[in-house]
Amino acid sequence: MPGRVSMLPETARRKVHETEQRLDHWDAYIRSVYVTILVIMAYLLGYEFDLIGPIHGGVAVVGALWAAATVLSVYKDDRVATRESFFSTMGSTFLGVAVALVYLFWFPPHMWGLALMIILAMLISQAVGLADRGRQVVSALLIIVIFSHLNAANPWINAAMRTAEVLIGAGVGLLGGYFGEKLPGLDKRKP
Template identity: 80%
Template structure:
């Protein structure tokens, strides 16, 4: 985490913002969503099979940022770890499913 002096500076800055806090939060969320979209797009392009599906992956990354971000850091952190845990669980279930029932068995 941040050192005490940095946390104090952030807290003092937030206190001085007052009514600007909502605008700062919306700009912060917008930047996070754009970064998630661009990273999700580039990540999906790494898999040669996806091709046009990269946009869908990027949109899911942006939606995840909106779903995870909360009003305070503790709740956001809790939401983040919960989301990542369930995503890893879903990936493990999908991997197990694909290992036991390969796609060529399902489709003739």
């Protein structure tokens, strides 16, 4: 491989070298495995939760994936950033739920009404200090609207299920951020 690398332009050789340097640390491997474990834990917890839920047994995989994806949104490399991310994620979820319920109860199911609610969600998220989480607010809004159109359950149940799934994933991410700082071998070179 060294012979092939020397044939690359200088910038590409530098990128290959930088990548080799990053992968030469235990940190990259430990964090990869650790984050994977957190995602799988949230997935399994979300799946089990959805199986006991009142209406979502058939789509438990989707709820489990929602919980698993939330871990990736919350988990950060240190506990302070993780804690801040946890509260931002939960705040944006609650805001998305509120906007979704307003749409589902007071607007006819039409694309223009949904577009108006997306704009409103983005503006409210900026007004309450969640501007960097506006897309997450809209994601919560859309997933609740999608589930409400896929089944005949009360929108409150759909909103509660999605909120619980986010709480499961955010909780796993929060715990992962607290325990992740204590992992052995982080930021240390291999012998």
